[in-house]
Amino acid sequence: MTAKxxxxxxxxxxxxxxxxxxxxxxxxxxxxxSATSMRDIAEAVDMLPGSLYYHFAAKEDLxxxxxxxxxxxxxxxxxxxxxxxxxxxARLEAACAAHLEAVLQRSDYAxxxxxxxxxxxxxxxxxxxxxxxxxxxxxxxxxxALPLAxxxxxxxxxxxxxxxxxxxxxxxxxxxxxxxxxLARKFVTLLKESxxx
Amino acid sequence: MTAKxxxxxxxxxxxxxxxxxxxxxxxxxxxxxSATSMRDIAEAVDMLPGSLYYHFAAKEDLxxxxxxxxxxxxxxxxxxxxxxxxxxxARLEAACAAHLEAVLQRSDYAxxxxxxxxxxxxxxxxxxxxxxxxxxxxxxxxxxALPLAxxxxxxxxxxxxxxxxxxxxxxxxxxxxxxxxxLARKFVTLLKESxxx
DNA sequence: AACAAAAACAAACGATCGTTTGGTACAATT
DNA sequence: AATTGTACCAAACGATCGTTTGTTTTTGTT
Numbered sequence: 001m002t003a004k005x006x007x008x009x010x011x012x013x014x015x016x017x018x019x020x021x022x023x024x025x026x027x028x029x030x031x032x033x034s035a036t037s038m039r040d041i042a043e044a045v046d047m048l049p050g051s052l053y054y055h056f057a058a059k060e061d062l063x064x065x066x067x068x069x070x071x072x073x074x075x076x077x078x079x080x081x082x083x084x085x086x087x088x089x090a091r092l093e094a095a096c097a098a099h100l101e102a103v104l105q106r107s108d109y110a111x112x113x114x115x116x117x118x119x120x121x122x123x124x125x126x127x128x129x130x131x132x133x134x135x136x137x138x139x140x141x142x143x144x145a146l147p148l149a150x151x152x153x154x155x156x157x158x159x160x161x162x163x164x165x166x167x168x169x170x171x172x173x174x175x176x177x178x179x180x181x182x183l184a185r186k187f188v189t190l191l192k193e194s195x196x197x
Numbered sequence: 198m199t200a201k202x203x204x205x206x207x208x209x210x211x212x213x214x215x216x217x218x219x220x221x222x223x224x225x226x227x228x229x230x231s232a233t234s235m236r237d238i239a240e241a242v243d244m245l246p247g248s249l250y251y252h253f254a255a256k257e258d259l260x261x262x263x264x265x266x267x268x269x270x271x272x273x274x275x276x277x278x279x280x281x282x283x284x285x286x287a288r289l290e291a292a293c294a295a296h297l298e299a300v301l302q303r304s305d306y307a308x309x310x311x312x313x314x315x316x317x318x319x320x321x322x323x324x325x326x327x328x329x330x331x332x333x334x335x336x337x338x339x340x341x342a343l344p345l346a347x348x349x350x351x352x353x354x355x356x357x358x359x360x361x362x363x364x365x366x367x368x369x370x371x372x373x374x375x376x377x378x379x380l381a382r383k384f385v386t387l388l389k390e391s392x393x394x
Numbered sequence: 395a396a397c398a399a400a401a402a403c404a405a406a407c408g409a410t411c412g413t414t415t416g417g418t419a420c421a422a423t424t
Numbered sequence: 425a426a427t428t429g430t431a432c433c434a435a436a437c438g439a440t441c442g443t444t445t446g447t448t449t450t451t452g453t454t
Contacts, residue, residue: 012421012430032317034231038412050413051432059412117367120229156383163364164357170314171356186353193394194387209400209451235442247443248402256442 017055019045022108025066029111033063033120060124063116067128070109071135074102078138088145092161093188095142099165100180104172114166136162149195157191214252216242219305222263226308230260230317257321260313264325267306268332271299275335285342289358290385292339296362297377301369311363333359346392354388 011017023044027036038059042049056062081098082091102110113135118128143158164187172178208214220241224233235256239246253259278295279288299307310332315325340355361384369375 160361163361167360167364190391194391197390197393206399
């Protein structure tokens with residue numbers, strides 16, 4: 001798969017593409033997509049604006065690349081966290097904690113997934129939506145494995161949980177007493193107890 | 198209170214300010230703030246771009262006006278709906294249904310509250326945040342009146358519910374079988390049952 | 395009918411936007 | 425050492441941005 005074509009060559013060691021992606025993720029997460037200019041990104045990595053077009057054909061493609069990295073970051077973290085637990089509710093809680101950590105603390109890339117909506121960039125909205133679904137699939141499986149009361153609706157439970165998780169970005173206070181872990185526990189506990197009613 | 202100053206005069210009957218606000222709300226809700234230009238808004242109401250500045254000193258002030266109308270619309274609807282019920286959980290559920298109806302179906306103004314974040318417009322972020330808190334106060338009171346188990350954390354419950362409500366905008370399908378009312382019932386029921394564990 | 399305020403038009407300002415084009419320095423391969 | 429593609433620089437393109445300024449039309453008031 002990684003065999004290069006005869007006309008291709010290995011990237012140079014001083015390639016600054018990673019720095020460009022980091023800066024784009026940070027700026028997109030902070031200001032949003034439309035409010036971030038290519039000049040902002042170029043300046044952040046000490047480049048000229050036009051140079052960005054060596055790596056990306058358009059601003060939208062830069063966003064897609066950030067989105068892809070974001071999905072990898074958040075999905076891997078959630079999956080790894082869930083893998084350390086056995087019991088279905090514990091697995092879900094661990095994944096939620098990992099999700100919150102990524103979005104609230106660790107990764108600008110993960111933040112972009114929540115901050116920038118597919119409809120913000122019509123030209124690539126379809127691709128962005130597909131990436132989003134990909135990262136939501138982890139939760140679909142985790143919720144699917146829960147031992148729920150017959151009447152319970154898994155879909156509503158999942159969407160309620162994801163909504164709570166993603167919206168927490170707008171009120172979470174890093175200086176406060178609440179941590180991603182404590183928050184995940186409380187959210188999941190609320191839903192878990194509703195099954196014992 | 199409405200006594201006009203000697204130098205003031207009643208607005209003209211053909212005042213198009215309402216139309217401007219409607220168009221701005223619709224465009225802000227659909228594309229976001231940065232992606233909507235003053236020219237877009239002017240064209241939507243068949244005006245020249247510069248004419249908008251008779252009503253608003255800056256684009257940001259237009260957003261603030263839309264935000265204010267949005268808070269009124271959504272808070273009034275929620276409060277009126279809650280007023281028709283007696284039991285605390287029923288009051289909360291009614292308010293949630295009204296909130297969802299406003300955001301998902303009825304009002305472009307209400308959508309802007311969720312679509313455009315205070316941090317999107319630093320120049321007026323403080324004012325936008327204050328308006329947001331104003332509309333969240335309704336839920337603070339409704340959740341405060343719930344008969345909860347001693348161990349329960351009202352704040353977490355409230356934020357979880359608000360997160361679920363607001364995030365629903367991103368997956369709700371108007372053509373689907375779910376309605377704002379049915380969704381509100383399911384969300385609130387999940388939280389309510391957790392108190393009987 | 396005369397006047398003043400309201401609500402627009404008409405036209406442009408400088409700034410910034412995403413992007414293109416042509417050239418250049420450097421690192422990796424041969 | 426020669427070569428070739430990589431990774432940028434330098435400079436500009438036209439388009440669009442929020443906004444301003446001066447003027448005109450329309451309406452309510454007297």
